Amino acid sequence: MSGYAYILRCSDGTFYAGSTKDLVRRLEQHAAGEGAAYTRRRLPVTLVWQLECERVDEAFAWEKRIQGWSHAKRAAFIEGGLDAIRGWSANTRRIPLPPRGR
16 A cells, blocks of 8 residues: 655744655645644645655655754755755764864
């Protein structure tokens, strides 16, 4: 069974990441204020990114992955895809310490 991961832009400029088996129905729920409590308080919402996955668990994994990202990382991903966020992990963004003894 296929699934969808998606990102909504809320009226306050924040992003909401979700996953579902039926994207059209879920978007209708969000628009009607019947979706998540987060989006209900921030209507209207706009779909800004979606991914169709072969399995629902893959879509859910994408949702959880995106939920862990900062607003800036989500915005960069929406604009430029995975290439735009390469190197954004905490390990690669750390500022290296100067060499000892200098």
